[in-house]
Amino acid sequence: MKMRRERVTIADVARKAGVSKVTVSYVINGREGKVRISDETRRRIWEAIRELGYRPNAVARALTQRRTHTIGVVMQYAAIFGGWSGFMLELLHGASHEAIEQQYDLMMYTGAHGDDAEHEANAVMDGRIDGALLLRDIDDPLSDILADSGFPHVLIFTRARRPDVYYVDCDNVKGGYLATKHLLEMGHRRIVHLRGSSHSAPALDRWHGYVQAMREAGIEPCEEWVIEMPGPLSDATPLVQLLRSPQRPTAIFAWSDDVAIRAMQVLREMGLRIPEEVAVIGYDSTEVCNHTDPPLTSVRQPIYEMAREGVRTLIQLIEGERPAQVANVFEPTLEIRRSCGAASG
Amino acid sequence: MKMRRERVTIADVARKAGVSKVTVSYVINGREGKVRISDETRRRIWEAIRELGYRPNAVARALTQRRTHTIGVVMQYAAIFGGWSGFMLELLHGASHEAIEQQYDLMMYTGAHGDDAEHEANAVMDGRIDGALLLRDIDDPLSDILADSGFPHVLIFTRARRPDVYYVDCDNVKGGYLATKHLLEMGHRRIVHLRGSSHSAPALDRWHGYVQAMREAGIEPCEEWVIEMPGPLSDATPLVQLLRSPQRPTAIFAWSDDVAIRAMQVLREMGLRIPEEVAVIGYDSTEVCNHTDPPLTSVRQPIYEMAREGVRTLIQLIEGERPAQVANVFEPTLEIRRSCGAASG
DNA sequence: ATATATGCATTAACCGATTAACGGTGATGA
DNA sequence: TCATCACCGTTAATCGGTTAATGCATATAT
Known part of the structure; x- marks a missing residue:
């Protein structure tokens, strides 16, 4: 042997x-x-x-059956693995749990192969996977190409631009609203928003939720209060400058947990106490929020469940079913910890 | 269209x-x-x-060429995604970075398909991947089956039991030694070790490093001081009990960062201050260590680089090269933060 | 005595590519 | 005039399976 x-x-x-x-x-x-x-x-x-x-030999079998029992998780960049929170981990956990349960295997695509969308579409539709879970920007053309070709796919953690494309999302406007509202209720008026990429639907929606809550409170958020910080490694000098200004903000709503953590780091370096001098709220409420100093109040989206639901929907599409609702939108919830000064619990 | x-x-x-x-x-x-x-x-x-x-169609092409330009990452359980630290994230980041660079795609296997090793081996060797990166227990039979079949694979984050199997590991005995030595140097004598699974080579090796350092200091570690806690969700009552005993331990060496974080949680719940009353040291020194309260001193293994190296070696094997050294062992380093009371830096 | 059913397995075609070996021009050189 | 070469491509076989249609005994029904 x-x-x-x-x-x-x-x-x-x-x-x-x-x-x-x-x-x-x-x-x-x-x-x-x-x-x-x-x-x-x-x-x-x-x-x-x-x-x-x-x-x-599964390859030979796949050739005749035109089925591989494999689904792909297609990300925009490999850098998403560089996040400080466990967002991607929780997503993969949910996705692989459901896939295993349904006897499917998982492939991962992280873009940047041939760069342009046509090449990526070729890679996705080359027969190795039966369908794809797309974790992509809102202005990304990949979904359009797949949809035009009738290739089964589901968008997750974003909405779709077309009415015929299935997606699993969480109400991000509401999430942004919840976060901002909480800060307002804690008495804050000068609230900074650390926004995600302008290509990200969740980021834009959360921002809109922020604006909505602010206006509702009679505050017109000025431009300098919204700083684009897509990741924890983004340039933080605009934030630092703002924190040095005479009219220092008293609260920060970060579009993601890892950016919130980065903000807390900045605050600590500047000697500003959290939440006494500046309150911070994050988004996703991943496990890490329980362990930061102070524990990070955050808006929760049920990442694990959403990923499972995405896979579930995708497999239905692959197997020829048409789930009744194209949009599957979860509800965000506020999870209060200590970083905003509210009584935890 | x-x-x-x-x-x-x-x-x-x-x-x-x-x-x-x-x-x-x-x-x-x-x-x-x-x-x-x-x-x-x-x-x-x-x-x-x-x-x-x-x-x-890549499937048809793969059939004739007997090559898919895809590699598999084979885990033991999907539950590894449930970790609190970014270990798995950093691993995937490194692996996908290298894979992309070399124009390979990535598949993920999380075991538990057909359960037994033969079935898993069938899944791995069914032609869909050219080789596999194995993140498995030391007593796992999968590598043996693959080796017997001449299927290219590389073990990562463990050593191999056979001399002909390539692996990328970090010196875990030394790592365990470093961690324990640091605690000893900080004056601790009653040091508890939260050990990983007895099926995990890294866990066993770190434990041996601990024992070695203790003996070197003239302390014979008693059995109750070694508690098996493979994950952050493992039962913590043995630890709690030990912390309640009259001869309370003054330091904890956890085999992984997430277990260390769990230990800190337990300590906080018991009202014990870190590091004043109990020092804690973790392992991996993942990003989260910078953000815990207090920041977690930890032994670093270069996860990202190790994963890249694993993929690099695997691709060499796939492409018919025989890398000179079968064992590729990295050096662990101590990264001092605040959880052990030492001057951070 | 003939038709029908049952049990067990086979033959032929196909999935969508790749690879090795060969073929038919027209131009050039001896 | 005949051989040789360059050029441009084709034919046939193959990768390792699956599926539809068919074959051929023997047993049972009419």
């Missing part, structure tokens, strides 16, 4: 068992009803499979 | 361009030298490809 054996094919098994390839195929796949196989033959075939150490 | 077109194959392109399939194949793959194609023909073929919206 130690040497590198030649590849064993179904033909080898058939030869050894003294039957045709087709018979072996039927036995392996348990296609009773189509064709009948005697117990004796079945036994001989399994024996041959065992003795030869035969392993079915 | 809106309707779901039928699958376009290379034969369709050939027909439209008025040439044979083979000619199209040669043009697409730029196989100059093998066969000569006139500029005019080449032009017609590309035009046909564009007009028909042809996308090459």
Whole structure:
């Protein structure tokens, strides 16, 4: 058993068992009803499979069936793995849990292969996956190409631009509103928003929620109060400058937990106490929020469940069902910890 | 462009361009030298490809070439995504970075499909991936099966049991030693070790490093001081009990960052101050250590780089090279923060 | 005695590509 | 005039499976 054996094919098994390839195929796949196989033959075939150490080739099978039982998770950049919160981890956990349960495998695409959308679409639709979960920007053309080709896919953590594209999202306007409202209720007026990328629908929506809450409170948020900070490694000098200004903001609403954590770091370096001098609120309420100093109040979206739901929907599409609702929008909830000065709980 | 077109194959392109399939194949793959194609023909073929919206089928290609340009990351359980630290995130970041750079795609396997090793081996060797990166227990039989079949694979974050199996690891005995030594140098004598699973080579090695350092200091670590706590959600009552005993431990060495964070949580709940009453040290020194309260001193292994190195080695194996050294062992370093009372820096 | 059913398995075609080997011009050189 | 070469491409086989249609005994029904 130690040497590198030649590849064993179904033909080898058939030869050894003294039957045709087709018979072996039927036995392996348990296609009773189509064709009948005697117990004796079945036994001989399994024996041959065992003795030869035969392993079915999924590629060959995929070619005839035009099905791989594999789904892809397509991200915009590999850098999303560089986040400080466990967002991506929780997403993958949910996705793989559901995939395993439904006997699907997972492939990961992180863009930047051939760069342009057409090339990415080629990679996605090259037959290796039956469908894709897209974690992409709102202005990304990939979904359009897939939709035009009738390729099963579901967007997650964003809305879709087209009415025929399935997506799983959380109400980000409401989330942004909840966060800002909480700060307002804690008495803050000068609230800075650290916004995500302008290509990200969640980021834009959360920002709108912020604006809405501010206006509702009779405050017109000025431009300098909205700082684009897509990731924890983004340039923080605009924030620092703002914190040095005479009319220093008293609260920060960060569009994601990791950016909030970065903000807390900045505050600490500047010697500003949280939440006494500046309150901070994050978004996603990932596990890390429980362990920061102070624990980070954050708006929760049920990442794990949303990812599972995305996979569930995708598999339905792959298997020819049409889930009734194209949009699957979860509700965000506020999870109060300590970074905003409210009584935790 | 809106309707779901039928699958376009290379034969369709050939027909439209008025040439044979083979000619199209040669043009697409730029196989100059093998066969000569006139500029005019080449032009017609590309035009046909564009007009028909042809996308090459990677499955068919993989069948003939017996190559998919895809590698698998094989984990033991999906639950590894449930960790509180960004270990898995950093691993995936490094792995996908290197894979992208080398034009490979990534598949993820999280075990538990058919359960037993033979089934898992079938899944891994079913032709969809060219090689695998294994993140598995030390007593796991999967690597043996792959090795016996000559299937390219590399173990990461563990050593190998066989001399012919490539692996990328970090010196965990030394890491455990470093952590314990640091606590000893800070004056601690009653040091508890929160050990990982007994199936995990890193966990066992770190434990041995702990024992070694303790003995070197003339302390025989008693059994109750070593508590098995593989994950942050493991039962913590043994730890709680130990902390309630009259001879309360003054320091905790956790085998991973997330377990260390859990320990800090327990300490906080018991009203014990860190590091004044109990010092805590973790392992991996992931990003989260910078943000905990207090920042967590931890032994660093360069996860990102190790993952890249694993992929690099794997691709060499796939492409027929034999990297000189089978074992690739990185050095751990101590990263002092605040949770042990030492001057941070 | 003939038709029908049942049990068991086979043959042929196909999935969508790749690779090795060969073929037919027209121009050039001996 | 015949051989040789360059040029441009084709034919046939193959990768490792699946599916539809068919074949051929033997047993049972009419």
